[in-house]
Amino acid sequence: MKCKLFLAITVVATSLGSLPKPLVAADDGAALYKSKCAGCHGAKGEGKPAVKAPALKGTALTTDQIAEHITKGEASSKAPHKKGIAGVSATQANAIAEFIKTLK
Numbered sequence: 817m818k819c820k821l822f823l824a825i826t827v828v829a830t831s832l833g834s835l836p837k838p839l840v841a842a843d844d845g846a847a848l849y850k851s852k853c854a855g856c857h858g859a860k861g862e863g864k865p866a867v868k869a870p871a872l873k874g875t876a877l878t879t880d881q882i883a884e885h886i887t888k889g890e891a892s893s894k895a896p897h898k899k900g901i902a903g904v905s906a907t908q909a910n911a912i913a914e915f916i917k918t919l920k
C-alpha cells in the first residue's frame with residue numbers, strides 16, 4: 817500500500833516538474849504590466865498625474881487597440897508611446913492588454 821502511494825506521488829511530482837514554467841511567466845500579463853507599465857500607469861492602472869500617464873482601468877479602448885498602442889505606438893502620442901515599447905512581443909502585448917481590461 818505505502819509503496820503504491822509513494823509511486824503515485826513520485827509520478828505526480830515528476831509531471832509537475834516538467835511543466836513549461838518560463839513560457840507561462842513570459843506571457844503573464846499581470847507580471848509584465850507590473851514590470852513594464854506600472855511605473856507610469858500605477859499598480860492598479862489608476863494613472864499617475866506626476867508623469868502625465870492616464871488611468872488605464874476601465875479604459876474604453878479595446879484589447880487590440882491597447883496591444884497596438886504597446887507594440888506600435890502612435891506618432892501623435894507622447895513618450896514612451898510615440899514608438900512601440902522595446903522588448904515587448906505581440907503575444908506579450910496581448911497578455912498585458914487582457915490584464916488591463918480586468919482592472920476596475
Ligand code: HEC
Binds near residue numbers: 856868
Ligand atoms: C514612461 C512612462 C510610461 C510607461 C512606462 C508606459 N506608459 Fe502608457 N502612457 C504614458 C503617457 C505619458 C501616456 C499619455 C500619452 C499617450 O496617450 O500616449 C500614456 C498612454 C497610454 C495609453 C492610452 C490611454 C488612453 O486612454 O488614451 C495606453 C493604452 C497605455 N499608455 C498603455 C501602456 C502600457 C500597456 C504600458 C506597458 C507596456 C505603458 N503604457 C507604459 C506613459 C507611460
